[in-house]
Amino acid sequence: MRIACPYCGERSLDEFLYSGDATVKRPDFASPTATEEFVSYVYERTNPPGMHRELWYHAAGCHAWLVVTRGVATHQITSVEAAREVALKEKSATKDTK
Amino acid sequence: MATPGHRSGTGSQPNRLDRGGLIDRSRTIRFTFDGKTYTGHPGDTLASALLANGVVLTGRSFKYHRPRGILSAGSEEPNALVELRDGARREPNTKATMAELFDGLSATSQNRWPSLEFDVMSINSLLSPVFVAGFYYKTFMWPSALWEKLYEPMIRRAAGLGRASDDADPDTYDKATAFADVLVIGAGSAGLMAALSAARTGARVILVDENAALGGRAIDDAAEIDGKPAADWVRSVETELSQAKNVRILRRTTAFGAYDGGTYGAVERVSDHLPKAAEGAPRQRLWRLVAKQTVLASGATERPIVFGGNDRPGVMLAGAVRTYLNRFGVAPGQRAVVFTNNDYGATTVTALKRAGVDVVALVDSRPELSEQVKRIAGEAGTKLISGGVVTGAVGKKRVTGVTIQTRTDDEIKLECDLVAVSGGWNPNIQLTTHQGSRPVWNDTLHCFLPGVLPHGMSLAGAVAGDLALHKALAGGATAGASAATSTGRQATPTAVPKAAEESEAITPLWRVKNPNGKAFVDQQNDVTASDVELAEREGFRAVEHLKRYTTLGMATDQGRTANVNALAIMAEITGRSIPETGITVARPPYTPVALGALAGHHREKNFKPTRLPPSYRWAKEQGAVFVETGLWLRPAYFPRPGEKDWLETVKREVTTVRSAVGICDVSTLGKVDLQGADAAAFLDKIYMNGLKTLGIGKARYGGMLREDGIFLDDGTVARFGENHYFITTTTANAVKAVQHMEYCHQWLFPEMDVQIVSATEQWAQYAVAGPKSRELLQKVVDPEFDITDAGFNYLQVGEITVCGGIKARLYRLSFSGERAYEIGVPARYGDALIRRLMEAGQEFGACAYGTEALGVMRIEKGHISGPELNGTTTPRDVGLGGMVSSKKDFIGHVLGKRPGLTDPDRPTLVGFRPVDRQARLRSGAHFIARDAVPSASTDEGYMTSVAFSPSNGHWVGLGFLKRGPDRIGEIVRAYDPVRGGDTLVEVVSPVFVDPEGVRVRG
Ligand SMILES: [Zn+2]
Secondary structure, X not given: OEEEEOOOEEEEHHHOEEEEEOOOOOOOOOOOOHHHHHHHHHXXXXXXXXXXXXXXEOOOOOOOEEXXXXXXXXXXXXXXXXXXXXXXXXXXXXXXXX | OOOOOOEOOOOOOOOEEOOOOOOOOOOOEEEEEOOEEEEEOOOOEHHHHHHHOOOOOOEEOOOOOOEEOOOOOOOOOOOOEEEEOOHHXXXXXXXXXXXXXXXXXXXXXXXXXXXXXXXXXXXXXXXXXXXOOOHHHHOOOOOOHHHHHHHHHHHHHHOXXXXXXXXXXXXXXXXXEEEEEXXXXXXXXXXXXXXXXXXXXXXXXXXXXXXOOOOOHHHHOOOEEOOEEHHHHHHHHHHHHHHOOOEEEEOOEEEXXXXXXXXXXXXXXOOOOOOOOOOOOOOEEEEEEEEEEEEEOOOEEEOOOEOEOOOOOOEEEHHHHHHHHHOOOEOOOOEEEEEEOEHHHHHHHHHHHHOOOEEEEEEEOOOOOOHHHHHHHHHHOOEEEEOOEEEEEEEOOOEEEEEEEOOOOOEEEEEOOEEEEEOOEEEOOHHHHOOOOOOEEEOOOOEEEOOOOOOOEEEOHHHHOOOOHHHHHHHHHHHHHHXXXXXXXXXXOOOOOOOOOOOOOEOOOOEOOOOOOOEEEEOOOOEEHHHHHHHHHOOOOOHHHHHHHHOOOOOOOOOOOOHHHHHHHHHHHHOOOHHHHOOOOOOOOOOOOOHHHHHOOXXXXXXXXXXXXXXXXXXXXXXXXXXXXXXXXEEEEOOOOOOOOHHHHHHHHHHHHHHOOEEEEOOOXXXXXXXXXXXXXXXXXXXXXXXXXXXXXXEEEEEEEOOOOOEEEEEEEEEEEOOEEEEEEOOOOHHHHHHHHHHHHHHHOOOOOOEEEEOOOOEEEEEEEOOOHHHHHHOOEOOOOOOOOOOOOOOEEEEXXXXXXXXXXXXXXXXXXXXXXXXXXXXXXXXXXXXXXXXXXXXXXXXXXXXXXXXXXXXXXXXXXOOOOOOOOOOOOOOOHHHOOOOOOOOOHHHHOOHHHHOOOOEEEEEEEEOOOOOOOOOOOEEEEOOOOOOHHHOOEEEEEEEEEOOOOEEEEEEEEEOHHHHOOOEEEEEEOOOOEEEEEEEEOOOOOOOOOOHHHO
């Protein structure tokens, strides 16, 4: 598998580490149901076939965390984004709706 | 290529034809097989040279020890497996058909005892009822005690293939990566045309072929291309490709796996055709080939027709017979019968005739024959038996004749020493299925063709079902051009050379119904047609069950001449179609790959890199004993003359630190430079304890948790400026901690203004510890910096200069419990600084100390380290629960409060000392109550770290004990059944030295 790091270009799989689901959001520690929310955030995952949004780390490269959209059955990668950009965008979107 | 002529018939190589083949007749080389010397020519394989010398018996079979010969001329060979070379280079299960001949080659037949000609174990043939399908499951089930003592040793001796060398592999292996616009796999006529038309667009082309010579079947069949011998055409294409700067040709290179993203694994046999690799050259090279587009031109493998005695030496695939005649100038027999179900197979008659081999009969199972087949038989003057089948090959160590059943059910017996058999061709689709694609059955061609192709792959030639040469050439030209076009190149059509139109007509026949003798489907694993029938009767009808029950297709050849026939036989028995019965899907590797090639240079000391701390050279000069900690090679202790063992040395080092001063290289600790307007807020998120109040010029302990509340790492946080921090991590977790921080910054807290840089390698850092440490430092720290206790107290940090202006950082930290400092300088000064410190320390009686003394002193002080931060412990478990902030949001806060992690019954850190002060403690021992029976339910915790404490004069330990802090003074058992330890220990405070902590402050 090859991942096109937005900073380094297309690189081989062995430069990267997979690190889980990029769709879960870290809950608010002050929430009254914080424990349940954190349990779900840390442990509970579904594993449907099809496209996943995953976190990858360019360990043997630029150390960027990436959000990779990947078909778990086909290994087809449809997008690779810098995680920080994605996170900033999501945070500003949440703010706007509030 | 010259037309093959008649064989010389006399002297050495009696079966070598007078003319023809691509061998170099001007040179004769010698080789041995089973100790006997033969000759051959450069260009031969071991198989072709053996056949030239009339050797047809090459091995014994796996289960029945039946005599076996050479079936094929390629990598699909199931039978002619030999041990190649001697001594440490002995390689078992080498295909004689793929081993290129070199001067001095030595090969030994396998799986026979005492000799190939006379093999005792062939008695297994008489025991064949016990060796039928499922014999592993049935025969040896009861009584089970006999398995270990009798059955397994017996099977191991009786069955099996070659023996690997017991010595270390003396060769080296290389790894390389190459990139291409267009990768062409297979250099037969289709692959050559594809490479040529892609190369002419300027695309970067890599062409790989598993053979030494390019050309494939066009050469094996002595075809004509553009009115000339195929070899001439191949040579001209090869010349053009070799001269093109955008083309790389990898010969003797097998593309063995297709992976995601246009990545292919290939192994190049760089030196296997040489007696020994050239100085500095690898034996093999593992390639990672990355291609935008791939043209798979992997050809096809001929399949047999299953009949009685079809494994006798002298029964050979028809295409292989043509290869030996045309490519190697060898006649594999003198009287041949050709048995086919297709037009292509019938052309073997012409090839044999041209070489002067007598063709006794052409047996074609089809009742209605094409004009082409009739013409072939007519021109050769060969008896044509249409609608007939060969039911059996007779003979022992070589075929002496066949029995034929005619269309009218008459039996004919004919004498012959060669049976050329063709059941059609199976496209080599393996690489198309490696990513899970399912092949598709084709009812016209009667074979599996590739299904959905991996991204970027296209097909050309026989693998696409274009068996005929004229179609392969045209298909190759198109595939090469369109692959290059997809990578953005402009293609102008490459002229397709002319070749005669060939017929691919076939009527399937998988096996003959009433075989005369054992009829083998999988020759390497000795699986017969009746085994398939038995499997069906016993319910193992699904192809995956059939495979496992009979072991069909599970040998080193992956059943390349077996699987489709087996499937078809099962389909026939069950009355289903072949695609209904199952399909064959391959996994990498296409052919076996040596583990040495996969390992490459990553073996022994080169398995992983070695990291050397800055004082390494100096420590080596001192005669330090080193220890591997992760990748680092650190001094464990520094023995002095007269010290009788490590314990004496370590005692001396500890005592020196506690009474005077010692120096230890702590550069291996992870170091992270952290800057930015939000640096303080960020640290508050990643550490469990409050750091907001940490002033500039101060350091503080920091505990880092995982989100689940378990310890991730710990270290110190030093603040050098308003927005500038410097963090240390443990040696073991340096990489993981940086990864975690980057995760927190980039993903969880992206709005924070922070920069994180690992600085582990940039700083050489030494701990200077002991009551005399400040006096020693005074000698190297430049005088304008006040490091007296008034100016530089415990937990203070500062930027200073040493030795006349060298920038340095000083930290007043202590791991030993003594007054201590850590001093950091840019790594390039590390060697100079250790020498200067040791020199300056002489008057104070300073010594260097290693990881052993470091460990002893931290255990004496009850400081936690790797054994306590073992991935299961919480701050509370290690006695740091009070440090955890209850107010702020930090990683691990919420889940760390779960009842299971805060249960007072959890094993908690305490100290231990042996009741008998002479007794030794062992880490790993479990604690149980004095009078309890040892069991999992009475287990109350475990010892994590132990050391002989010079300061106490006895062993001390740290460990986790249920409600430990409440049980100080209690006596428990430290039970260690693995090493036979059972020691009474007293529960004590984990701090064994200076419990009031006065010494660190001086
Ligand atoms: Zn990168």
